[in-house]
Amino acid sequence: xxxxxxxxxxxxxxxxxxxxxxxxxxxxxxxxxxxxxxxxxxxxxxxxxxxxxxxxxxxxxxxxxxxxxxxxxxxxxxxxxxxxxxxxxxxxxxxxxxxxxxxxxxxxxxxxxxxxxxxxxxxxxxxxxxxxxxxxxxxxxxxxxxxxxxxxxxxxxxxxxxxxxxxxxxxxxxxxxxxxxxxxxxxxxxxxxxxxxxxxxxxxxxxxxxxxxxxxxxxxxxxxxxxxxxxxxxxxxxxxxxxxxxxxxxxxxxxxxxxxxxxxxxxxxxxxxxxxxxxxxxxxxxxxxxxxxxxxxxxxxxxxxxxxxxxxxxxxxxxxxxxxxxxxxxxxxxxxxxxxxxxxxxxxxxxxxxxxxxxxxxxxxxxxxxxxxxxxxxxxxxxxxxxxxxxxxxxxxxxxxxxxxxxxxxxxxxxxxxxxxxxxxxxxxxxxxxxxxxxxxxxxxxxxxxxxxxxxxxxxxxxxxxxxxxxxxxxxxxxxxxxxxxxxxxxxxxxx
Amino acid sequence: xxxxxxxxxxxxxxxxxxxxxxxxxxxxxxxxxxxxxxxxxxxxxxxxxxxxxxxxxxxxxxxxxxxxxxxxxxxxxxxxxxxxxxxxxxxxxxxxxxxxxxxxxxxxxxxxxxxxxxxxxxxxxxxxxxxxxxxxxxxxxxxxxxxxxxxxxxxxxxxxxxxxxxxxxxxxxxxxxxxxxxxxxxxxxxxxxxxxxxxxxxxxxxxxxxxxxxxxxxxxxxxxxxxxxxxxxxxxxxxxxxxxxxxxxxxxxxxxxxxxxxxxxxxxxxxxxxxxxxxxxxxxxxxxxxxxxxxxxxxxxxxxxxxxxxxxxxxxxxxxxxxxxxxxxxxxxxxxxxxxxxxxxxxxxxxxxxxxxxxxxxxxxxxxxxxxxxxxxxxxxxxxxxxxxxxxxxxxxxxxxxxxxxxxxxxxxxxxxxxxxxxxxxxxxxxxxxxxxxxxxxxxxxxxxxxxxxxxxxxxxxxxxxxxxxxxxxxxxxxxxxxxxxxxxxxxxxxx
Numbered sequence: 007x008x009x010x011x012x013x014x015x016x017x018x019x020x021x022x023x024x025x026x027x028x029x030x031x032x033x034x035x036x037x038x039x040x041x042x043x044x045x046x047x048x049x050x051x052x053x054x055x056x057x058x059x060x061x062x063x064x065x066x067x068x069x070x071x072x073x074x075x076x077x078x079x080x081x082x083x084x085x086x087x088x089x090x091x092x093x094x095x096x097x098x099x100x101x102x103x104x105x106x107x108x109x110x111x112x113x114x115x116x117x118x119x120x121x122x123x124x125x126x127x128x129x130x131x132x133x134x135x136x137x138x139x140x141x142x143x144x145x146x147x148x149x150x151x152x153x154x155x156x157x158x159x160x161x162x163x164x165x166x167x168x169x170x171x172x173x174x175x176x177x178x179x180x181x182x183x184x185x186x187x188x189x190x191x192x193x194x195x196x197x198x199x200x201x202x203x204x205x206x207x208x209x210x211x212x213x214x215x216x217x218x219x220x221x222x223x224x225x226x227x228x229x230x231x232x233x234x235x236x237x238x239x240x241x242x243x244x245x246x247x248x249x250x251x252x253x254x255x256x257x258x259x260x261x262x263x264x265x266x267x268x269x270x271x272x273x274x275x276x277x278x279x280x281x282x283x284x285x286x287x288x289x290x291x292x293x294x295x296x297x298x299x300x301x302x303x304x305x306x307x308x309x310x311x312x313x314x315x316x317x318x319x320x321x322x323x324x325x326x327x328x329x330x331x332x333x334x335x336x337x338x339x340x341x342x343x344x345x346x347x348x349x350x351x352x353x354x355x356x357x358x359x360x361x362x363x364x365x366x367x368x369x370x371x372x373x374x375x376x377x378x379x380x381x382x383x384x385x386x387x388x389x390x391x392x393x394x395x396x397x398x399x400x401x402x403x404x405x406x407x408x409x410x411x412x413x414x415x416x417x418x419x420x421x422x423x424x425x426x427x428x429x430x431x432x433x434x435x436x437x438x439x440x441x442x443x444x445x446x447x448x449x450x451x452x453x454x455x456x457x458x459x460x461x462x463x464x465x466x467x468x469x470x471x472x473x474x475x476x477x478x479x480x481x482x483x484x485x486x487x488x489x490x491x492x493x494x495x496x497x498x499x500x501x502x
Numbered sequence: 503x504x505x506x507x508x509x510x511x512x513x514x515x516x517x518x519x520x521x522x523x524x525x526x527x528x529x530x531x532x533x534x535x536x537x538x539x540x541x542x543x544x545x546x547x548x549x550x551x552x553x554x555x556x557x558x559x560x561x562x563x564x565x566x567x568x569x570x571x572x573x574x575x576x577x578x579x580x581x582x583x584x585x586x587x588x589x590x591x592x593x594x595x596x597x598x599x600x601x602x603x604x605x606x607x608x609x610x611x612x613x614x615x616x617x618x619x620x621x622x623x624x625x626x627x628x629x630x631x632x633x634x635x636x637x638x639x640x641x642x643x644x645x646x647x648x649x650x651x652x653x654x655x656x657x658x659x660x661x662x663x664x665x666x667x668x669x670x671x672x673x674x675x676x677x678x679x680x681x682x683x684x685x686x687x688x689x690x691x692x693x694x695x696x697x698x699x700x701x702x703x704x705x706x707x708x709x710x711x712x713x714x715x716x717x718x719x720x721x722x723x724x725x726x727x728x729x730x731x732x733x734x735x736x737x738x739x740x741x742x743x744x745x746x747x748x749x750x751x752x753x754x755x756x757x758x759x760x761x762x763x764x765x766x767x768x769x770x771x772x773x774x775x776x777x778x779x780x781x782x783x784x785x786x787x788x789x790x791x792x793x794x795x796x797x798x799x800x801x802x803x804x805x806x807x808x809x810x811x812x813x814x815x816x817x818x819x820x821x822x823x824x825x826x827x828x829x830x831x832x833x834x835x836x837x838x839x840x841x842x843x844x845x846x847x848x849x850x851x852x853x854x855x856x857x858x859x860x861x862x863x864x865x866x867x868x869x870x871x872x873x874x875x876x877x878x879x880x881x882x883x884x885x886x887x888x889x890x891x892x893x894x895x896x897x898x899x900x901x902x903x904x905x906x907x908x909x910x911x912x913x914x915x916x917x918x919x920x921x922x923x924x925x926x927x928x929x930x931x932x933x934x935x936x937x938x939x940x941x942x943x944x945x946x947x948x949x950x951x952x953x954x955x956x957x958x959x960x961x962x963x964x965x966x967x968x969x970x971x972x973x974x975x976x977x978x979x980x981x982x983x984x985x986x987x988x989x990x991x992x993x994x995x996x997x998x
Contacts, residue, residue: 073569075875075909076652156572168918204700206927208918379571413571422664422704431702433927 094180117474211434221448236391307478378407440466590676613970707930717944732887803974874903936962
């Protein structure tokens with residue numbers, strides 16, 4: 007298990023410009039644990055992952071380039087296979103379309119597939135996305151330069167899934183006639199939707215959970231994402247929101263002198279003390295990211311999805327911010343929120359707000375690269391809610407990408423390639439979204455057609471429905487899962 | 503106008519193996535004019551192309567690589583645009599998905615689009631396929647090696663079409679809401695079908711004429727193509743077929759000595775006399791290709807599609823072979839057939855059976871490359887009908903490809919990428935085929951669904967329906983066109 011990736015799927019890139027603009031690449035999950043500790047304590051309230059999640063780890067020789075022939079070499083594409091529930095006489099294959107990270111992590115955090123495999127007599131396959139985990143096209147050189155990174159794209163990943171499924175069907179006795187259903191959450195959910203869109207010959211249908219396939223230029227306003235995050239906090243208390251927003255100016259006021267910087271650093275238990283106004287700006291960004299992360303993982307039960315947290319963490323965090331605050335008391339209250347997120351288990355010595363640097367993990371770097379090529383998701387804020395004012399400056403973004411990777415983003419391509427909002431020709435896709443999840447802003451939450459179904463899960467955070475069933479589950483997520491199961495059954499029944 | 507390409511879209515590759523196996527890459531059209539003459543006379547019976555085929559020639563800056571970001575350069579992609587019939591207030595765009603050749607040639611030979619543009623108030627756009635005509639990604643170096651050829655593929659071409667249409671819609675006032683219908687014949691027809699399959703957000707429907715999207719491994723038997731060609735001849739006379747078949751052994755018998763070789767060379771008016779049994783084998787292949795070509799262009803009126811020919815050329819050719827023949831009289835009769843095909847206008851000094859060599863034209867070379875990568879269409883014959891025994895040897899084919907281009911074909915990829923026979927998720931495609939056309943063997947000629955329609959045109963040759971209306975047209979092709987027009991109207995009416 008790659009522990010760095012475990013906590014850092016997604017990406018975070020802070021780039022200091024000449025004009026000191028700080029920006030972050032949108033990401034699906036918290037940037038990193040931000041905890042420096044001697045040991046990582048498990049959240050004692052979280053049930054351990056079920057011991058019957060047993061699978062075989064396998065590798066498939068995948069073409070490095072599916073769309074060109076000059077590069078004919080292959081790499082070892084990792085996948086996990088569990089066939090203990092599978093009925094060889096027609097049982098389906100449930101196929102997880104791996105995200106930007108180690109596939110073992112997604113396998114263990116997608117309990118829904120494990121929960122329903124027995125009733126469907128399904129084989130489970132979890133395919134790792136190229137350039138993540140152990141699926142490195144050029145081994146340790148895979149991130150060396152833009153030339154080797156050239157084959158990191160969603161199109162190549164979908165082609166990988168296509169070839170892997172074709173291989174499984176051709177080689178596993180009994181599998182040739184097994185219908186395949188795609189599952190995915192977050193970027194993996196985008197891939198599962200796009201998989202059905204582009205390769206309906208390979209998958210009979212897709213469950214795309216919390217898949218922001220519309221978080222792109224000219225489709226979703228750049229402030230929508232942050233607006234949902236703010237709304238998630240505002241459900242608990244508007245005061246909570248106004249306190250958080252006030253926190254940014256308070257940080258700048260208090261941090262305007264050396265004593266203030268010291269106060270902030272010690273109040274928030276920062277591993278690296280703030281030493282300048284630039285640090286204050288970075289720290290503002292750090293806090294704003296944390297508010298998003300809280301909303302993303304606002305699960306109804308204690309969970310360790312991306313941080314160890316109690317049930318309903320936003321509500322828990324808000325407790326410190328229920329009355330109007332200002333000055334140092336406000337910062338002390340915000341420090342409690344930060345401590346909740348980054349040190350709920352009490353194992354942290356300090357809060358590692360500077361993190362490990364953007365190049366420390368291939369997980370980050372990979373998503374940064376993808377964000378700098380196809381996955382350009384404009385993000386901004388008008389300064390209301392939980393966030394300070396942040397503009398979206400595509401040119402500056404593009405320049406950063408060129409500086410870091412030698413590539414330029416193509417912000418219209420995903421829309422052209424994957425049909426944008428014109429899903430009239432699509433079929434057999436479930437788009438599920440939780441209304442607490444900031445990513446629902448770019449999700450498909452409107453009626454498309456009888457076979458492209460949108461399920462909005464009330465009080466649902468980021469792909470809550472894909473998680474293992476839990477005693478703390480709301481009736482809303484239980485209903486969503488039941489509906490999903492019934493729709494999947496229909497797909498399978500209609501398959502010849 | 504590139505006159506070489508004019509007569510040589512498609513490809514012909516003769517490779518002499520150590521074991522003297524001669525094979526040809528399947529092609530959509532005759533290999534070349536095979537005529538050495540001082541001037542090319544027009545067939546006096548063929549009406550000239552209509553003078554109102556007027557269009558503007560334009561160029562669009564197209565990304566060389568749509569699927570990777572390391573190569574960010576662009577090239578000038580040629581397209582032809584005619585808007586004299588177009589209604590800017592909602593008139594549709596009829597978009598020809600260019601084939602393996604100079605786009606002007608397809609523009610002028612796709613009269614159907616010109617014929618129906620006025621009644622639809624349509625804009626016509628003919629997009630040139632990259633690496634053909636004047637759309638060379640690396641200029642005169644575009645065919646230099648496998649590294650520059652790497653971006654020649656159907657996927658890149660479809661992405662080109664997508665980007666070109668997006669550009670037209672974004673920049674031509676009134677075009678943004680114009681629904682786009684794709685048209686194509688032969689490989690262009692495959693592209694138009696695949697375009698709707700992969701990009702239904704870009705085109706509301708496609709007319710795929712004579713598009714052998716099933717001429718691939720494990721879908722269509724390798725002998726099916728030649729069987730249709732034989733059947734086209736057999737409709738005129740079985741004796742004709744048996745004479746042609748007997749011709750191969752007769753050629754070998756007569757050509758077994760120097761006098762016989764001389765007899766054949768002079769009887770067939772060969773520019774390059776036969777000098778060996780290897781030459782005889784090549785010449786057999788030349789004849790067998792010609793029989794296919796006759797069937798492909800067996801139009802009901804005099805035409806100059808790929809050769810200048812009279813109406814119903816197969817029937818005309820058969821006239822020399824109606825009684826059982828053998829020995830030299832048989833060869834003399836076959837020479838008349840050859841003369842009909844290659845010298846109907848009387849302009850030829852001799853028959854250029856050795857042609858210009860496989861590298862003389864980029865048109866050939868491009869299709870050879872595509873056949874050596876994605877477009878692997880297995881061809882064989884069991885020795886019956888118009889053909890001698892020809893095996894399909896994928897390994898030998900692959901080895902040839904590697905020798906010529908440094909690439910290896912991937913014979914399953916097209917099937918995975920473009921859904922093979924599983925078109926259940928497809929919509930709004932017309933697959934039209936002529937029953938005389940050898941390529942109908944790999945076409946979609948069965949019922950798929952209400953919106954994926956197959957039209958089989960009785961007495962129809964290669965994409966007859968796409969040609970301009972002609973007084974000699976059969977009622978069958980007229981009916982087919984009426985049906986096509988009505989279906990296209992339905993697509994447009996249903997577009998919001």
